[in-house]
Amino acid sequence: MSEFIQQIINGLSVGAMYALIAIGYTLVYGVLRFINFAHSDVFMVGSFVGFYSGKVLGGTSWAGGLGVMAASMVGCALLGILIERLAYKPLRSRSKLTVLITAIGVSMLLQNVGQLVFGTNPQPFPDTLPATTFQVGGVVVSSKDLVVLGFTLCLLGALEYIVLKTKVGTAMRAVAFNPQAASLMGINIDWIISFTFGLGSALAAAGGFLWAYKFPRIEPFMGVAPGLTAFVAAVLGGIGNITGAALGGLLLGVIETLVKGSRWSTWTEAIAFVLLILILLFKPAGLLGRVQAEKV
Amino acid sequence: MKHPGARRWFLVAAVLSLGLGWAQDRLDPYFVDILTRIGINVILAVSLNLINGHTGQFSLGHAGFMGVGAYTAAALTLFAGPKLLPAGAGFWVEQLWFLVALGAAGLVAALAGLLVGAPSLRLKGDYLAIVTLGFGQIIAVIFRNIESLGGALGLNGIPARTNLFWSFAAAALTVYVVTALVNSTYGRGFLATHDDEVAAEAMGMNTTRYKIVAFVTGAFFAGIAGGLSGHFTLTINPKGFDFNKSIEIVVMVIVGGMGRTVGVIIAAVLLTLLPEGLRMLSSASPSLKWIGETRPLLYAILLIALMMLRPQGLFTWKRKKGAVTA
Amino acid sequence: MSPILEFDKVTIRFGGLTAVSAVSLAVGPTELAGLIGPNGAGKTTVFNLTTGVYQPTEGRISFAGEPSAGLRPYELTRGGIARTFQNIRLFKSLSVVDNVRAAMQVHRTQGIWNSLWRGGAFLRDEQVVEKQALELLSIFRLDVVRDEMATSLSYGDQRRLEIVRALATKPKLLLLDEPAAGMNPTEKLELARLIREIRDRFQIAVLLVEHDMQLVMDLCERIHVLDHGTKIAEGTPVEVRRNPKVIEAYLGEEHALPE
Structure with a gap:
């Protein structure tokens, strides 16, 4: 039983990271x-930015860890905006297939440039945040799992606030709607898309940062598997639905x-996709999504 | 190809491949090696083009079907063959059995295509891409878990059966079947589905059926290519049929021009030669060594650049009036 | 005569939005019928219900006396419903003649083996289809551009080709979604003549959605008026023109004529 609870906690913390990607x-x-x-x-670049900034900052502390995570987030936000501006925006009026292929190209580009820069071998991720394990009634809990869950909850709260309460969030929802x-x-649609x-x-x-904190070995292809699972998570929840993606x-x-x-x-690696095919067969709109009729 | 001459061209190709099969031992082995791989890649690219190009259903799992074929054929020649065939069976029995193995490879892959395609082809572009990608993953996981098929290590010691004849004859068959299908009522169905599914349905076309026909036919030939490939490299493992291999085939189709068989054949030839060229360059001098390791990077840049500058592919030209697709 | 198309209290809801509410209408076997109404009245939704793109939430739709519930669009087309689209949707990688041939194959598809073997029967069949396609095109004087790509035609020709393509499925009921959109007055006159000719020559029913009142009033024998998803009037052009509800719907209440 205690092992089961341990597994659940472990699963929730992995799931929290899937949720962050899925969103x-x-x-x-x-x-x-x-x-x-x-x-x-x-996501992969996120953990590598964490890797380098962690090395620069050095040491293990809450403030340092938060700083490293913030650095990853800012770095990747800029990267994401850059990718959209350079690769996707020029193709916005083209067919979806063109954009899809470009996205595959960008993905391969990031992986291979990553390989040139970081090398192929997995590297140990520095301990930027403190970590211990403790026991609660026979259940061994790693503080890492709690940290991952806590951070994720905070981030989801912030996201909820941005999407529902701020002007830019309202604009995002408007753009998504029509x-x-x-x-x-x-x-300004361009601005909202960048945002x-x-x-x-x-x-x-x-x-990516939390992933590397929990599984401290990172390499340029580390994003592929969690990325795919997270995508399945987004479809499972109903693509376009933020709460659905988190769940x-x-x-x-x-x-x-x-x-x-x-x-x-x-x-294990096959589960996500077996699940994906099952969802698409029986509930193509996902758990929380609504079926949208195509405009004719 | 309204013209009945199509079958004649196919005969010419068949005779040519017989000739090449006969000439195999008299040619430079390196040359034979490249030609054989060209044949296999033409099969893969032309069959994927039927799905991705003509019918417009973007599949990222072609290598998965190739893997299914490779394992099926290898199991037949490696395990079933020695048990079923009389000991010391001659050359012709072996060749015949290989033909059976290739046919089975195609059929099993086609069946896999049906299993994957039937539920997922109702989906629109992006989703289908992901499902087929996922299929590729699942196939690899399945092979890794089947101990009798070598698990993660794969199968070794597959008999060398693939030669220029098989490679080219199968390529010719693929090109013929795809071209014949595309230039028939099916072809107009594929293209109509590609252009506008809603309009196609409104014109009485069962687009799901067309998509499945294209998908299953494509998977069939990918399976044959897998069978050929296994009996050419003599060793297969689950990793050889992963996403990277699928992308390699996708790149051929995109460079050649989606829906253009001739362009795709040219692209398959050139992209088979490209790594050879890169290898020669990188071994020419130590300062150029890095070139040999940049193939995936090159593919990535090629994909992005093509989408930006020439999304219709490199080897496409205006369609001749009156001709359907070449 | 029993109607070719019949809506019996048909309702469709998308989430909370009721797009069409308890609409009943009937189109006779060789009738020229019109469906009008202000923007957002649910006209195109009626078309999409008729062709099986949407399934009604409530009510019954019958085509040629048979309920059409649960049939997919291509099945209904095979049964005899053909349509054009508001925004032209030709097959852009097919030539003019192949657009028509593609629609013709509804009633004759060669099996896979025939297509692969390409024997005599296959080639003869292809020739028959091509000949029929050209005949149909020549009625609309589009045979001269038979080998052009469909999208290279002029706008008016593309609209006509869409009608030809729909006719190639040998329909009993032809649905035209704003066929006169973007046409000048001369082209509209020509279009009206053409639609009448189609009905007379092929003896089929035509139901059209159109914004151009003049065209609808001149052409249609019976007009159904929708507003906010409900049917507010039905009748001959003269009746509809005099109907106060129709005038109100089109002019807005403040301009409504005193009853």
Whole structure:
């Protein structure tokens, strides 16, 4: 039983990081209706920015760790905005397929440039945040898991505030709902799209930093697997739906961790996709999404 | 290809591949090696083009079907063959059995295509891309978990059966079938589905059916290419059919021009030669060594640049009046 | 005669929005019918319901006496409903003649093996289809551009080609979604003549959504008026023109004529 609880906590913290990535997919899908393939590599860059800034700052402290995470988030927000401006914006009037292929290209570019810069071998991630383990009634809890969960909750709270309470959040929702109408209302669509990319990338970077904190070995292709799972989480929750993405992430994190701890562990990597196909078969709009009729 | 001459061209290609098969031992092995790979890549690219290009359903899992074919064919020649065939069976029996293995490779891959395609082809572009990508992952996980197929290490010691004849004959068959399909009622269905699904349905076309036909046919030939590839490299493992391999094929289709068979064939040839060229360059002098390691980076830049500057592909030209797609 | 198309209290809701509410209407087998109403009245939604793009939330739709619930668009097209689109949706990678051939193959598809073998039967069938396609095109004087790509035609020709393509499916009911949009007065006159000719020659029913009142009043034998998703009037052009509800819907209440 205590092992089960441990697994659940572990799963929730992995799921929290999936949620952080999934929200980026969902936000971008909301405003641009396309899957940003390069998102998972922004996540990877997030942990590498953390790696370098952690080395520069040195030491292990709460303030230092927060600083490193902030650096990752800012760095990746800029990267996300840059990617959108350079690669996607010029193609906005082109077919979706063109943008999709470009996104795949950007993803490969980030991975391979990453490989040139960082090398192929996994590198240990510096301990930027303090960590201990303690026991609660026979359950061994790593403070890392609690930190991941706590940070994620804070970030989700901040996101909720931005999306629901601020002017720019309202504008984002307007653009997602109807870009033409939003533009007629005087909303600067380009700016909102940039902001959305920045926001999504910053969350992915936070996810990347936390991921490296929990699993301290990082390499240029580390984004691929969590990125795909997070994407499935976004679809599971109903793509375009932020709460759905967060729930989907947590759910997938728990499921994956439980499977990993069972004798079916070698099948872990396949779960997300089996799940994806099942969702698409039986509830294509996801758990919280609504079916949208195509305009004819 | 309204013209009935199409079958004649196919015959010419078949005779040519017989000739090449015969000439194999008299040619430079390096040259034979490259030609064989060109044949296999043409099969992969032309069959993916049917799905991604003509029918407009973006698949990122073509290598997965290739893997299914590779494992099926290898299992047949490596395990089933020695049990079923009389000991010391001659050359022709071996070749015939290889033909059976290739056919099975295609059929099993086609079946996999049906299983993946039927639920997911109702989805629009991006989703299909992800599902097919996921399929590639699942296939790799499955092979890794089947101990009798070598698990993560894969299969070794596959008999060397693929030669220029098989490679080219299969390529010719692929090109013929794809071209014939595209220039038939099916072809207009594929293209209409590609252009506008809503309008196609409104014109009485069952677009799901067209998508599945394209997908299953594409998977069939990818399976054959996998069978050929396994009996050419003599060793296969789950990693060889991952996302990177799928992307390699996608790049061929995009460089050649989606929906343009001739362009895609040219691209398949050139992109098979490109790594060879890079390898020669990088071994020419130590200062150029880095070039050999930049292939994926090059592909990435190629993809982005093409989408920005020439999304229709490099080897496309205005369609001739009256001709459907070449 | 029993109607070819019948709506019986049809309602469709998208989430909380009721786009069409309890609409009943009937179109006779060779009737020239019009569907009018202000923007957002639900006209195109009626088309999408008729062609199976949407399924009604409540009510019944019958085509040729049979309920059409649950049928997909292509199945309804095979049964005899053809349509054009508000925003032209031709197949852009097909030539003019192939656009028509693609629609013709509804009633004749070669099997895979025939397509691969390309034997005599296949080639003969292809020739028959091509000949029929050209005949149809020549009625609309589009045969001269048969090998052009569909999208290279002029706007008016593209609109006509869309009608030809719809006719190629051999419909019993032809739905035209704003066929006169973007046309000048001369082209509109020509279009009206063409639509009448289609009805007379092929003996089919035509239902059109159109904003140009003049065209609708001149052409249609029966007009159905929608406003805010409900049907507010039905009748001959003269009746509809005099109907106070219609005048109100079009002019806004402050300009309504005293009853």
